[in-house]
Amino acid sequence: MKKTIHIISVLTLTATISALTLASVNNWAKPLIEENAIKAISEAIFQVQPSAKSYEKIPLDELKAFEVFDENKNSIGYAVVHQGNGFQGTIKLIFGIDKNLERITSIEILEQVETPGLGSLITEENYKNQFRSLSVNPVINLIKGKSKTADNQVKAITGATISSRAVVNIVNDAIRILRKYSKEEK
Amino acid sequence: MKKPVSLTQEYIKGLWEINPIFKQILGMCPTLAVTVSAINGLAMGLATTFVLVFSSVIISSIRKIVPSQVRIATYILIISTFVTIVDLVMKAKFPELSKALGPFIPLIVVNCIILGRAEAFASRNNVLRSFLDALGNGSGFLIALLVLGSIREMLGTRTIFGVQVLPNQFTPWMVMILPAGAFITLGLLLGFANAFTKWQEQKNKKSVLVR
DSSP states (O other): OHHHHHHHHHHHHHHHHHHHHHHHHHHHHHHHHHHHHHHHHHHHHHHHSTTOOEEEEOOOSSOEEEEEEOTTSOEEEEEEEEEEEOSSSEEEEEEEEETTSOBEEEEEEEEOOOOTTTGGGGGSHHHHGGGTTOBOSSOOEEEOSSOOOSTTEEEOOTTOHHHHHHHHHHHHHHHHHHHHHHHHHO | OOOOOOHHHHHHTTTTTTOTTTTSOOOHHHHHHHTTSHHHHHHHHHHHHHHHHHHHHHHHHTTTTSOGGGHHHHHHHHHHHHHHHHHHHHHHHOHHHHHHHGGGTGGGGGOHHHHHHIIIIITTSOHHHHHHHHHHHHHHHHHHHHHHHHHHHHHHHSEETTEEOSOTTSOOOGGGGSHHHHHHHHHHHHHHHHHHHHHHHHHHHHHHHHO
16 A cells, blocks of 8 residues: 555656646747747748738638738738648648739748758759749649640659649649638629 | 676667667668758667657666556657657748658657667666667667768768769769668668678787687
8 A cells, every 4th residue: 555655746846847847848939939930931932932021910710821912001912821731741832823813923941851852952053043933823733854845834753743743732722722711702 | 796887888889789670680670761961860770769868767767666568558658758749849830851751750650669678778777778779779879870871961962961972974973862772771880780790800800819
């Protein structure tokens, strides 16, 4: 009996001290972590919408999207954070698009765990530059091997078709949701 | 009777004699996974050392009141507390690094080095010795990870700590930053470590014969 009480009290005491310590550390760290996340997002937004001066979150459930404004508070387009399945794991990206949802301004990959040297090339300028002022009418198409014949085409990276297609699909999906939203808005 | 070990020896032994990577072959999972670059290796080594030192000290100081039936549960509680602290601090202060190391920081909880040292050393020795032992093992782990990370980063991306060390004419060996590169490099390093140990033993044998 004495032994049992001893065991219980040691474990309870350890757990209590541990919980108290973690609670206080968390109290200190939580605002900093949130601040980091907000900073990362706003940096990314201004990167894909370089002419933007401020932004506002759009109330959408399926999508994390922001409407961006120039210095005179005129809406100039959107910045959209979206994610989907890549080759190995989730790809999370942000892209900017003009007000009429016709042309992409620029794209940045936020998170990816694609194969280094192959799929990870989606983070390189060579691939991302293809999205600069890319038309999304009616959708973005992925092409392999041949050269571009229309301005809504993106060339796949050799040896990383799945990763290249994943990025295109994520962007297309986000635009589909955004179009639905902007129709409702009007 | 166990012969007394000097305090410096308690620290030094972790660097080579019982080096967690080269001799005990413990904690292979983070070793193979995060060492794509020198900075990752360094960060992982520092985080593990921090957890190892603090949990060893605490475990050693309460070793007499913890009943043996629940000792592992108590150790894990203590270890996971420190791991969570490291995780939160890194997320708050070094978000980039925390992102690069991903789930491997929380996974320090199950790193065998830490529970291994707690069970094999800290639960049987006084606080000072446990502290030195943990610091030594942590340093040994850190050095191994740093060497592994530097080699892989150098051959895989031509850089060490982001500074270019190999000329542009050198074509990066992509395999080095893939998992296969981790196994190849670690295997070769372990081979060299074993060869060196054997060579040392033979030398000692010879010197005994001469005497």
